[in-house]
Amino acid sequence: MKVGFAGLGNIGAPMARCLRGAGFPLTVLDPRPERTEELRRAGATVAGEPADLADCDVVALAVPDDAAVEDVLVRGGLLDRLPDAATVLIHSTILPRTAQSLTERAAGRVDVLDAPVSGGADRAAAGTLTIMVGGPAAALARVRPVLTALAADVVHAGPAGAGAAVKLANQLAMFAALAGTTEALTLAGRYGVDPATALKVLGTSTGDSWVARTWGFFDKLAADYDAAGTPVAYRPWSKDLWDVVAAARAAEVSLPVAGLLAQLVPGLVERDEG
Numbered sequence: 001m002k003v004g005f006a007g008l009g010n011i012g013a014p015m016a017r018c019l020r021g022a023g024f025p026l027t028v029l030d031p032r033p034e035r036t037e038e039l040r041r042a043g044a045t046v047a048g049e050p051a052d053l054a055d056c057d058v059v060a061l062a063v064p065d066d067a068a069v070e071d072v073l074v075r076g077g078l079l080d081r082l083p084d085a086a087t088v089l090i091h092s093t094i095l096p097r098t099a100q101s102l103t104e105r106a107a108g109r110v111d112v113l114d115a116p117v118s119g120g121a122d123r124a125a126a127g128t129l130t131i132m133v134g135g136p137a138a139a140l141a142r143v144r145p146v147l148t149a150l151a152a153d154v155v156h157a158g159p160a161g162a163g164a165a166v167k168l169a170n171q172l173a174m175f176a177a178l179a180g181t182t183e184a185l186t187l188a189g190r191y192g193v194d195p196a197t198a199l200k201v202l203g204t205s206t207g208d209s210w211v212a213r214t215w216g217f218f219d220k221l222a223a224d225y226d227a228a229g230t231p232v233a234y235r236p237w238s239k240d241l242w243d244v245v246a247a248a249r250a251a252e253v254s255l256p257v258a259g260l261l262a263q264l265v266p267g268l269v270e271r272d273e274g
Contacts, residue, residue, distance in 0.1 A: 002027070003146060004053030005060045006072050007092070008035040010224055011117060012062030014125035015091065015150050019060075020044055022127075022149035027053055029072075050076030058146050060089040062117075064234045066098045079106060087111040087143045091131075093171070093240050095247055096161030099134055103160040111139035114160065115147070116167035120217065121224070128152040132170075134163030168247055171240040172258050175265045177209040178218065178237075182268050218269050238266045 001024060005016040008030040020026045020042050028039045029047040036046045050072045053059050059082065061069055069092055073079040079088070079102070088110060090099065099114035106112045113135035123129050131151040133140050140147075140156055147154045157166045184207065188198040195215075202212040211217075218237070225235050232238055241262040248255040 001025075001057045001143075001146065002055065003058045003060065004029065004047070004056035005062070006030070006047075006050070006053065007062035007064070007068070008032075008039070009062065009064070009230070010121050010221075010228065011124045012091070013038075014121055015060070015062060015117070015129075016044070017042070017125070018127040018150050019146065024146065024149070027056060029053060050078040051081055053078055054081035054083075056082070056086065058087045058089060058143055060091055060115075060146070062091040065092065065239060066094045068092070069094055069098065069102070073102060074105070079110060079112075082110050084109055085111075087113060087139055089113050089115045089143065089146070090164075091115055091117050093167050093236065093243065094164050095243055095250070096134075096164040096168075097247075097250055099161045099164045103135065111135060111142075112160070113139055113143070114163040116163055117151070118167065118170055120221070123152075124150070130155070132157045132163045132166040134158055134160050134165070165247065168240065168244045171236060172244050172255070172261070174211060175237060175241055175261050176257060177211040179261055179265055179268060181207075181209065181212050181215070222269055232266065232270060235266075235269075237269045241265060 003019055003024045004027045006029040008016055016028055016039055026044040027047050028036050028044050030036050040046050047053055061072060063069055069090055093116050103112045113133050115131050115133045117129045117131050119129040127150055129151040130153040131147055132155045134157050137156055157163045185195050185198055199212055199215055202208055244258045245262050
């Protein structure tokens, strides 16, 4: 099964390394040559444009946003050039309606699965991500060997767009916990409580959360994005929360907490309070 992989950023690069390590013939695409060099040395082929992935059985995308996904698949012409029965795996966090639109455009000739990931760069490198998949179960079954090289958990979330929706739900819950924990530590600190002490108490109490147990995760991630030159608008605490608001608007659902978090959380993280 020949795999193409577009997008070698903070999460995409370790995912691509896992696929190469699992023995898949791999072709990689990224606009920054320095990102492709390591994989070229590991035996991957380097593509110069999306059309160079057209002979792949599976194409995985870990590009920044909906526009970048459409640049590769639609404006780059790849979706129309892929062979019949090929599969596209969209690991990027995108809007559910984008996944649905691309599925409709593929018209059953090519399977498009929204397959966003969660777990961060360390779990991407270890091949232990969680992947939530929207699309036909039969299509998921065909590409499961690819996904199991990347993930400890592969969950079929439902039809097209369901994977994207679950990822946005995860992001909303996570950033709500981040905002709440940040304020909790600020309050405790004003009364002389060391943050480490407060976090220890949270870890064995009803205020426990992944955010509290991995406190400092977002500081490191922000530093990694700074080093890579990733604009703030493309970082998950900015982009993903606005995607949550947009998805809620499209579904005619009121999510007032999401609206508040979209305004609040980017400032918290970029000021190193997360």
